[in-house]
Amino acid sequence: MCTRASLITAVAFSAACARAPCGSRPDAVQVGSLAPSELAEASGIGVSMDGTTLWVQSDGGDPRLYGVPIDGGAPLTVDVLGATLTDWEDLAVDVAGGRLLIADLGDNDLVRGEGTVWVVPEPDPGATSPAVVEATGWPWVWPDGPRDAEGLAWDPVDGVVVAVTKDEGAAEVWVMAEGGAPERVATLPVGSDALPGGDRVVAADLSRDGALFVVRTDDVAWGWTRGDGQSLADALAGSACALPVADAGEAIGLDDAGGYYTVAEGSGSPIWYVPPEA
Numbered sequence: 001m002c003t004r005a006s007l008i009t010a011v012a013f014s015a016a017c018a019r020a021p022c023g024s025r026p027d028a029v030q031v032g033s034l035a036p037s038e039l040a041e042a043s044g045i046g047v048s049m050d051g052t053t054l055w056v057q058s059d060g061g062d063p064r065l066y067g068v069p070i071d072g073g074a075p076l077t078v079d080v081l082g083a084t085l086t087d088w089e090d091l092a093v094d095v096a097g098g099r100l101l102i103a104d105l106g107d108n109d110l111v112r113g114e115g116t117v118w119v120v121p122e123p124d125p126g127a128t129s130p131a132v133v134e135a136t137g138w139p140w141v142w143p144d145g146p147r148d149a150e151g152l153a154w155d156p157v158d159g160v161v162v163a164v165t166k167d168e169g170a171a172e173v174w175v176m177a178e179g180g181a182p183e184r185v186a187t188l189p190v191g192s193d194a195l196p197g198g199d200r201v202v203a204a205d206l207s208r209d210g211a212l213f214v215v216r217t218d219d220v221a222w223g224w225t226r227g228d229g230q231s232l233a234d235a236l237a238g239s240a241c242a243l244p245v246a247d248a249g250e251a252i253g254l255d256d257a258g259g260y261y262t263v264a265e266g267s268g269s270p271i272w273y274v275p276p277e278a
Contacts, residue, residue: 028274034068039066048093056263081134089103089152092206100122102119107148115149149163170187173187247270
């Protein structure tokens, strides 16, 4: 039987329950590749609101996004004015708000007590390079010491940013409203018998209706379904199901249909798509 855990302690349930069936998905298919050398360290992706483009970021270099057409074609370069880049690790799409959110929350050495979520209007995927967007920064101040957070999602139900840390074996899930303070709502025991595989979360996303939350490690992704009126914390206290990924990587992005894209680091790395449940 699946049991619920405390909202701020590890989600504790049996391995059999953690791997509860969540539908049969077809195999991943390659739909493109990351061409620019600047994307050799791609760390976050999001699907454009019109479904034609993957917004991709790198965790180094200049504050810049890339729009990679899913059906091929030259990438769009987007300069992000007003933003700085310390360690960008993931991005999220807020469809209702017409904007992208960029997590400058990476901190491998655990020396930063605060980071920034950069918020920009979604660029026009059909624009000509170089496009330009203006960024607004939302300060993210950790209440009890530095964290390294590499997963970011937007919760359309509660209207909050969701960040997931890279702590080994204990990925903390934090939420923050605009102008608010981060609050920890769950801890996921990745790499344990409950959630076997990689023990560090490197990406996250939420579906556009808020009904599916996913995280990925270097070798597996996990998904939690969320019922009507259910909080994210309550959903994460329930059972998860394993979701396939095609190769090691640091990014995952859900689309409108319930499928998802993944990419790995490295110039020319393939873009993989896993279709929705059969």
